[in-house]
Amino acid sequence: MAHGDVTHLEIPVADFDRAKAFYGDLFGWRIEDTPGYDDYPMWRAPNQISGGALTVREGDFTQPRSTVEVDSIDETLEKVVAGGGTVLMERSPITETAWWAVFADPNGNVIGLYEGTM
Numbered sequence: 001m002a003h004g005d006v007t008h009l010e011i012p013v014a015d016f017d018r019a020k021a022f023y024g025d026l027f028g029w030r031i032e033d034t035p036g037y038d039d040y041p042m043w044r045a046p047n048q049i050s051g052g053a054l055t056v057r058e059g060d061f062t063q064p065r066s067t068v069e070v071d072s073i074d075e076t077l078e079k080v081v082a083g084g085g086t087v088l089m090e091r092s093p094i095t096e097t098a099w100w101a102v103f104a105d106p107n108g109n110v111i112g113l114y115e116g117t118m
Contacts, residue, residue, distance in 0.1 A: 009065070089102040
């Protein structure tokens with residue numbers, strides 16, 4: 001995927017089984033556990049391109065969060081701050097070859113960043 005593509009959508013849920021049934025029936029999403037990612041069931045849309053997770057609501061994670069792929073999380077976070085945004089979570093590893101971070105834009109919208117390969 002190229003720089004700037006939306007790669008992931010996390011949806012916070014209180015009742016996983018109900019959400020799984022709802023989104024499976026509504027959109028045809030296949031929702032299943034992913035090996036190595038305990039308590040992070042992933043969904044895949046019928047086009048096999050989009051994906052994300054249904055995750056338990058925790059702390060301030062109460063609204064869906066899109067994740068955007070970038071060439072460099074560090075450079076992107078510098079631009080976030082320069083543009084008036086706020087870094088909420090610095091670059092953190094997912095695997096040995098993939099990282100993520102989270103920021104808020106100047107309007108308070110929370111967006112995830114992804115760099116690497118899975």
